[in-house]
Amino acid sequence: MNALSLDMAVQFGILLGILLATYVTITMRDLLSAAIASATMSLLLSLEFYMLHAPDVAIAEAAVGAGVVTAVVVYGIAKTERWEREGP
Numbered sequence: 466m467n468a469l470s471l472d473m474a475v476q477f478g479i480l481l482g483i484l485l486a487t488y489v490t491i492t493m494r495d496l497l498s499a500a501i502a503s504a505t506m507s508l509l510l511s512l513e514f515y516m517l518h519a520p521d522v523a524i525a526e527a528a529v530g531a532g533v534v535t536a537v538v539v540y541g542i543a544k545t546e547r548w549e550r551e552g553p
Contacts, residue, residue: 475516486506
């Protein structure tokens with residue numbers, strides 16, 4: 466297995482992880498768990514940016530996407546109810 470196919474396999478694994486974390490974020494009923502899954506998705510996305518040789522974008526995504534946005538969402542959850550209510 467040469468280096469190019471190994472790199473493609475790793476990027477494909479990261480892509481599957483991003484898709485899985487996104488699906489978990491959308492379907493999770495616990496809002497705090499959804500926020501953590503969203504932060505996981507953002508960290509995997511920043512890893513993908515790094516592998517695509519865009520380290521400045523990767524650092525910005527990690528700082529803003531996984532850091533600031535997650536902190537604001539968790540703060541908002543702390544000020545409201547943590548669990549989503551059942552339908553009407």
